[in-house]
Amino acid sequence: MSTLSIIRFSFRSNIAIIFFLLTIELCSRLEDSIRYGAPFLGEYNSKRLRTMSETDGFSRNVPNARFEKWQNNALGFRGSDISIQKTPGTKRIICLGASETYGSVFEGSGKDWPSQLNSILSNSSFQVVNASVVGMSLNSYASYMKKYVLKISPDIVICFVNPMFSAVIYERKCNTTPKTIKSNGSGNNYPLISKQKLIANIRCFTKLKQILKTAIQTSFPQLLKQYQIRDNENQLKEAESLRLMGRSPINTVSDDSVAAFKTELTNLVVFLKSHGITTMLSTYPMLMSRDNLSKYQEIFLDNRRFSVEFSEIGMIDVVDRYNSAISEVAKEQRVLFVDSNKLVPKTTEYFGDNVHYTERASHIIAEEIATQLINSSSVRTKPVSLKPMLSLEGR
Amino acid sequence: MTFTSLTYFIFLFVVLFLFAILPLQKRWVLLLVSSYIFYAYLNAPHLLIALAIVTVVSFCCGLQIYKVNAPTLKKYWLWSGIITNLTVLLLLKYLPFLADNLNLVLRHTLIAHADYSIQPLIAIGVSYFVFQGISYLIDIYLEVLEPETHLGYFALSMSFFPKLLQGPIERGENLLPQLHEMAPISVDNLRAGTNRFLWGMFKKVAIADHLATFVDPVYQNVHSYSGFSLVIATYLFALQIYFDFSGYTDMALGAARCFNIRLTQNFNSPYVATSVADFWRRWHISFSSWILDYIFKPLQFSFRDWRRWGTPLALMVTFAASGIWHGASWCFVSWGVLHGFYLSFATLYKKQKQKLCKAFGLEKSAILKAWQIFVTFHLVCFSWIFFRSQSISDALYVAWQPVVGIQRLFSPMTSRNFEWVKQIFLGKAPQEFIGIMLLVVVAAGIRFLDQRTAKHQDQVGELTGLAELPVWAKGCVYGAICYVIAFNGAGSQSFIYLQF
Numbered sequence: 001m002s003t004l005s006i007i008r009f010s011f012r013s014n015i016a017i018i019f020f021l022l023t024i025e026l027c028s029r030l031e032d033s034i035r036y037g038a039p040f041l042g043e044y045n046s047k048r049l050r051t052m053s054e055t056d057g058f059s060r061n062v063p064n065a066r067f068e069k070w071q072n073n074a075l076g077f078r079g080s081d082i083s084i085q086k087t088p089g090t091k092r093i094i095c096l097g098a099s100e101t102y103g104s105v106f107e108g109s110g111k112d113w114p115s116q117l118n119s120i121l122s123n124s125s126f127q128v129v130n131a132s133v134v135g136m137s138l139n140s141y142a143s144y145m146k147k148y149v150l151k152i153s154p155d156i157v158i159c160f161v162n163p164m165f166s167a168v169i170y171e172r173k174c175n176t177t178p179k180t181i182k183s184n185g186s187g188n189n190y191p192l193i194s195k196q197k198l199i200a201n202i203r204c205f206t207k208l209k210q211i212l213k214t215a216i217q218t219s220f221p222q223l224l225k226q227y228q229i230r231d232n233e234n235q236l237k238e239a240e241s242l243r244l245m246g247r248s249p250i251n252t253v254s255d256d257s258v259a260a261f262k263t264e265l266t267n268l269v270v271f272l273k274s275h276g277i278t279t280m281l282s283t284y285p286m287l288m289s290r291d292n293l294s295k296y297q298e299i300f301l302d303n304r305r306f307s308v309e310f311s312e313i314g315m316i317d318v319v320d321r322y323n324s325a326i327s328e329v330a331k332e333q334r335v336l337f338v339d340s341n342k343l344v345p346k347t348t349e350y351f352g353d354n355v356h357y358t359e360r361a362s363h364i365i366a367e368e369i370a371t372q373l374i375n376s377s378s379v380r381t382k383p384v385s386l387k388p389m390l391s392l393e394g395r
Numbered sequence: 396m397t398f399t400s401l402t403y404f405i406f407l408f409v410v411l412f413l414f415a416i417l418p419l420q421k422r423w424v425l426l427l428v429s430s431y432i433f434y435a436y437l438n439a440p441h442l443l444i445a446l447a448i449v450t451v452v453s454f455c456c457g458l459q460i461y462k463v464n465a466p467t468l469k470k471y472w473l474w475s476g477i478i479t480n481l482t483v484l485l486l487l488k489y490l491p492f493l494a495d496n497l498n499l500v501l502r503h504t505l506i507a508h509a510d511y512s513i514q515p516l517i518a519i520g521v522s523y524f525v526f527q528g529i530s531y532l533i534d535i536y537l538e539v540l541e542p543e544t545h546l547g548y549f550a551l552s553m554s555f556f557p558k559l560l561q562g563p564i565e566r567g568e569n570l571l572p573q574l575h576e577m578a579p580i581s582v583d584n585l586r587a588g589t590n591r592f593l594w595g596m597f598k599k600v601a602i603a604d605h606l607a608t609f610v611d612p613v614y615q616n617v618h619s620y621s622g623f624s625l626v627i628a629t630y631l632f633a634l635q636i637y638f639d640f641s642g643y644t645d646m647a648l649g650a651a652r653c654f655n656i657r658l659t660q661n662f663n664s665p666y667v668a669t670s671v672a673d674f675w676r677r678w679h680i681s682f683s684s685w686i687l688d689y690i691f692k693p694l695q696f697s698f699r700d701w702r703r704w705g706t707p708l709a710l711m712v713t714f715a716a717s718g719i720w721h722g723a724s725w726c727f728v729s730w731g732v733l734h735g736f737y738l739s740f741a742t743l744y745k746k747q748k749q750k751l752c753k754a755f756g757l758e759k760s761a762i763l764k765a766w767q768i769f770v771t772f773h774l775v776c777f778s779w780i781f782f783r784s785q786s787i788s789d790a791l792y793v794a795w796q797p798v799v800g801i802q803r804l805f806s807p808m809t810s811r812n813f814e815w816v817k818q819i820f821l822g823k824a825p826q827e828f829i830g831i832m833l834l835v836v837v838a839a840g841i842r843f844l845d846q847r848t849a850k851h852q853d854q855v856g857e858l859t860g861l862a863e864l865p866v867w868a869k870g871c872v873y874g875a876i877c878y879v880i881a882f883n884g885a886g887s888q889s890f891i892y893l894q895f
Contacts (some may be wrong), residue, residue, distance in 0.1 A: 218400060
């Protein structure tokens with residue numbers, strides 16, 4: 001083979017590869033714009049769904065924004081448009097929470113728990129509104145309610161509160177770090193990796209990564225698990241060095257932190273009551289438990305990156321004690337209560353990651369909430385029957 | 396290790412690499428070892444034992460049939476081989492079915508609490524290599540083929556991994572000579588093989604798997620659907636099974652082609668067949684030619700004294716056996732019997748049909764051809780109802796519902812609420828339905844262009860036209876195909892014919 005023919009061959013191969021990649025990128029953008037109305041040239045990721053409001057100090061959903069299966073309505077709530085004025089006889093149920101309520105990648109479209117609750121209650125006079133915002137922590141709930149939710153006259157508010165957010169915020173307040181860490185806009189601060197940011201702009205890379213992950217997970221699950229453990233450990237080390245600066249992660253949450261959380265939650269319930277709103281509190285389900293720590297190591301390491309202040313034992317302690325606090329507040333304030341943490345089995349059949357649910361778990365939660373609502377004398381409007389859900393067998 | 400898994404791609408790549416660097420005379424060892432590794436990946440040791448038994452028995456019996464001179468001894472060795480092979484098939488595939496039916500009979504007759512239940516075993520690929528073994532023995536007996544004297548090459552012909560799980564059912568005369576004359580890997584073979592493999596994957600992942608998301612919910616719960624939905628689901632299943640099985644076949648042929656081995660073509664545009672007989676010349680060709688040669692022809696000869704009824708009877712028995720081959724269930728048997736009935740009816744009334752066409756001057760008209768294609772397609776679709784249904788009662792419901800509810804079938808069309816549109820889309824978003832139909836049209840267009848550019852029938856599916864495109868256009872086309880396969884697949888679904 002002469003040098004000339006080698007040069008010719010490599011030139012032709014490079015041209016083919018360039019056009020191959022260009023076509024894939026073009027197809028990705030075309031598909032996104034046809035299926036989801038995505039901008040053909042602009043940036044396209046889940047950040048378009050939320051914005052950090054400088055005046056409010058917390059992030060909220062961008063009205064009418066859409067990303068893949070997620071769509072906000074004109075009022076900035078997930079789902080289809082609703083009128084501000086409710087129809088007479090209708091009782092509005094507001095689902096308030098963070099990503100576990102807004103809906104994640106682990107449920108199919110319309111299978112997040114608020115949507116499933118809506119389906120179950122579709123024969124009744126209830127209207128379910130998913131007003132949750134990804135990354136929202138308890139300290140923003142009341143302000144958010146005041147500014148965006150009260151105007152749609154809610155009758156019932158179901159609160160899911162992520163204990164880790166509150167615990168981490170409390171710890172960060174107590175141990176202010178000199179280094180400023182960029183916010184990713186979700187309201188939850190954790191280090192951003194510039195390489196990921198670059199890749200995110202090339203759409204086919206993001207999709208390819210997901211496909212490869214699924215393919216490797218199916219073919220070589222152990223190999224992927226080992227890689228994820230190593231990768232997450234490295235990222236965790238990086239995050240720990242930024243956040244902790246030599247301190248060790250906490251194993252036991254302080255009593256002050258739990259007390260502060262309890263006070264804040266009580267204030268929220270009192271605030272809701274003062275507006276004549278029936279409140280339902282729920283404990284926060286988390287996959288991580290003392291029994292499965294070694295089983296889902298890669299998942300826990302991944303989740304710990306967002307709360308490096310706590311060790312895995314510390315995270316379990318936070319969730320246990322904060323969940324107890326939620327149940328105590330519900331008792332003290334005599335509000336409706338669902339122990340979702342107890343209801344959802346702690347396996348990956350029910351959890352996509354440490355805190356996001358699969359369709360099965362969402363179904364369990366939605367069904368329990370619906371039962372409680374229907375049985376509660378404080379919210380009953382007219383006799384309703386639970387609409388049977390599609391069979392979940394075989395999923 | 397399914398053909399669409401990452402494991403298979405890595406496996407294929409490694410085997411190809413080793414094949415390229417190994418000396419020619421050692422390559423059969425590599426292919427044989429890799430084929431057994433491929434089969435072992437199913438994690439069912441009994442399958443390896445079954446394959447080894449069928450291989451050794453067929454090999455030894457083949458040699459004996461050839462060696463002995465006495466016709467009775469020849470017959471003895473032939474039947475010994477056939478019975479052993481069929482016993483393997485029976486034990487692995489049909490015993491649970493037989494036990495279930497025996498239980499049913501006993502419960503309704505003598506013994507109230509009879510229970511001879513047998514847990515079904517994984518039998519992937521068994522019926523394919525058993526049939527190949529039987530055809531090898533019969534071919535030697537009929538002196539069409541000389542026996543293979545090298546156990547290694549024979550074992551490879553039985554277990555060659557691209558065709559091991561779902562065929563094509565290879566004849567010794569096609570595969571064995573190719574295995575003996577393995578040529579080095581060439582760019583042309585690699586290109587043709589890769590193109591065919593990609594084309595098959597496109598059909599399977601981008602089309603068949605998407606169609607399954609429409610069909611499966613309906614056929615898993617037929618009583619929740621009526622009229623239009625059942626009819627649409629049946630049409631979609633007809634497309635799904637074609638794209639699924641022909642997609643698999645293309646992937647098998649493509650993988651084999653990379654090693655410069657040409658397996659038997661299994662499909663030739665079956666839905667443009669002008670009769671059911673023509674359909675069977677175009678659908679699962681390696682299987683239909685097998686049952687024609689080894690079941691139908693001997694039966695037809697045996698029933699020659701039955702005059703006019705001999706051939707129809709032979710057809711009925713052949714296609715009932717074909718149904719049983721597809722699976723141990725009464726649905727498959729009904730499907731086979733239905734095809735037997737179609738063919739028998741066509742045989743009995745062939746002369747009348749010809750006379751009728753002559754009387755109307757329609758003998759070679761395009762209208763007649765279009766009508767024949769239309770009727771054949773619908774007859775085949777009707778038979779697919781039995782093939783896809785989970786029970787006979789489900790099949791009868793699907794077949795009968797649109798007939799009894801004919802008024803309801805068409806009345807939604809006139810209603811203003813466009814309920815009928817929802818029924819067509821089977822509860823899915825309209826854009827999803829339109830999207831998949833567009834892909835079907837694109838696939839038909841590619842197939843049409845490919846058939847025009849292919850110089851030989853064997854090359855159809857190898858997308859030979861791509862070679863003539865400029866290099867940038869090739870990059871774009873491969874990019875588009877890979878995009879649709881990788882990013883637009885409906886998730887991995889099992890191949891339909893894997894169960895047979």
